[in-house]
Amino acid sequence: MRTEKPLFIQVADRLEQQIKSELYAIGDKLPSIREMVTETGYSMSTINKAYYELESRSLITSRPQSGYYVSPLSSPNIINPTPSRPIISEENSEPEDLIDLVYGNMTHENVTLFSLGFPSNELLPIPKLNKAMVQAMRDLPNSGTSYEEIQGNYNLRKEIARAAFSWDGHFTEQDVITTNGCISAVSYCLMSLTKPGDTVLTESPVYFGILQLAKSLGLHVLELPTNMTTGIEIDALKKVLKTTKVKACILMSNFSNPSGSMMPESHKKEVVQLLAFYHIPLIEDDIHGDLYFGSHRPTNCKTFDESGIVLCCSSVSKSLSPGYRVGWVFPGAFKKEVLRTKLYHSVSATTLTHQVVGDFLKNGRYENHLRKIRKILYHNCTHYIHTILTHFPEGTKVSQPQGGFFLWVELDSKINTAVFYHEALKHHISIAPGRIFSFQNQFTNCMRLSFGLPWTPEIQHAIQTLGTLLCQKKI
Template identity: 75%
Template sequence: MKNSNYLYLQFADRIEKQIKSGVLSVGDKLPSIREVCSETGYSMSTVSKAYYEVESRSLIESRPQSGYYVSNISARTVPEPSASSPILSVKNVEREDLIDLVYNDMRAKGVTMFSLGFPSNELLPIAKLNKGMIQAMRSLPNSGTSYEDLQGNLNLRKEIARWAFTWGGSPTEDDIITTPGCVNAISHCLMSLTKPGDTIITESPVYFGVLQLAKSLGLYVMELPTNITTGIELDAVKKAIATKKIKACVLMSNFSNPSGSMMPNEHKKEVVRLMEFYNIPLIEDDIHGDLYFGSGRPTNCKTYDESGIVLCCSSVSKTLAPGYRVGWVLPGKFKKEVLRSKLYHTISSPTITHEVVGDFLKNGRYENHLRKIRKILNQNCNNYINTVLESFPTGTKVSQPQGGFFLWVELDKRIDTADLYHLAMKHQISISPGRIFSFQDQFSNCMRLSFGLPWTNELRQSIQTLGKLVDL
């Protein structure tokens, strides 16, 4: 059963619809929980959970001794960053030095890491994972020091297959290959399907790890125009694959890094159809799919794949344990090629950590953790957006992601966020300059901010300081 079928979520969705349609306006008081129970017959637990859910979406707020009211945030209008318009070429521009500069100091003490590409430790169930580590060492043959089966930990693969129901998939454990993280999965896919000199297509902006990986493999990257809300533009995809020799497509369909965009279901279906028609493998990165803010998990491109053309990669690095290096791929009809690549380049995934995560996925522990972290990230996202709009110069544009933990901020064209990075570091603040997310000379006035840090007054002050630095 999907989350959207739960009664309290259905009721929460109705309240959200009333607010967004204007039936309920900012400042309006909602009926008390007892009144709703009396009118609808719902239990107090159902109504309480529904109100809490709508509150977590920042649409209503609780006032002590008074009740629930429609919040100011519900009427917020946010100027959205522009769609990208890269030149449709495969010419690469160097960005390595800036990437090295930003990410070599990711563990620097005293620095507010808005550049983090993963959630803060404070948001992770570390104590429970530690217990799982001890149990895995006791239960595994040779305490987990032996190599695993090439395809990966069977316990983990079974749990990943079971978890796939959340996005509409029905694989078996035999359809899954485990890897040391999501980038490793993407790497095996690219190495299996391409050779030096080949061209791949992707969105723009795109995670810099994909760009640097492609470059290291001698591939050319054609970046395509991308909408900050709906993802890669379908017309650009159609034109590229119809006129160029494309060996693979790499997309992040849900809550893209760095833009936060999410492809609508119809776009996902159409992209899969196009890849099937032209026989072009689609390597999908769905690492953020579980971090949704709505009432149900979004589908991915793999959901609509009937021919095996989609290689869906994911991991728990953004949700549970970044350092455990637990990832996987559903390689579709390319299983043999990906397994061979893993044999040549990896041999085995980390034995103990993969067993720990497999056990954690059982018995609802992962879902319980996700419910908590999703609420925190949703609240963080709204706090970040509000503070950016209050603190940054007029004309600043900011994305409104429906999941994940990245904001994409667009500043005045005269601002260079690479320079802003150096200035901010003098105040112990680290950002991700926009130019690292493209091989082309674009996004110099943009930056990515992670809201995967616990929200504190100090964090608010850091965002306010950034706004002042932009305005200098």
């Protein structure tokens, strides 16, 4: 028996057809919710849900105090990158020299750094942070020169727990451990859960820092097939768990680095239930979760964690201040182990900067900043994609992220982006070759581009230059 779709889905489907048939063109404003209620006779709740659904499909975007507009990401010319198909093997090949080469140029002022993994200083509220730093020195005992308690700054932990409500997390300050950035949180979790020789699962592609961290701990990494839109493929995960002894799983469920993928809520729930069945902890890296483009924050895998197997890590390094090194983890059932690891490896986090971020959260300055940076990043993303589609070779595939600040670009299979990196650098442009995001010999024709740089004529020209080079040369 066929089940009829919910009414809001029917409305969303009809609007999607109108957008795809260009009845509403890119940039057009949709009728307001009240206008749609009057026009259709449906309830305001139904229209609201329909618009939220269209946002989740990247077809429309909301603008504060303005309304809903057709997104450039709705363009039929966009081709999604090919899902990855890594060989399920523990034989690894490390791209360390390439990583060193790419990130050795991070401080060069005359290079356009599309390879950056964090937002440009122009997007950060530096004067307000400086003012908050002075206030923190006044408020803290001994002006912040003393160690704080091992679990972390109380006010910061309290505000982090409160902020988790946005992704339907229900915690207190006792459920949070602060760390020196997100990679420290992930590191503490891995060290607490594994020993050399153990096997861990990841997405593919995956942030190279995760790969190098796992290698430094003597772990075997299994990279699983991944869709560049919806994240890790559930069937592949099921197959591996049935046949392989796995100690932990590491995933970025929201706006993954480098692909920009976001796992649908149903996938997050299924992954948590699956791992709970096999008693395998999930280390969730949610560092980009606050940088969503839609009207509301996406859930985490931690949202659906009933047994405490999910250790959810995050930070403000990608949204507020990379150099402050303020991160945290909700360790779930592994609080004792993670807290002990933190004690052995760092004793305390950075007192002053953690106090500053705690105050930023408490006073609402962080949320105000997020509203601004999310709008800027979405604006950047749409311009980057449009310029890539216009100037890169025909057949170029590009991701359509719903948050974060990374684009995953797939080129013709004959193009080697590790070689192209040198060609681009001659023009003072730095990219992140796809090869650095895997231990396997894959993604050689892919690159990651950050849209964390403000959109300017110079940035537009740099993207156009990349396109010209790709069109003119056979790398």
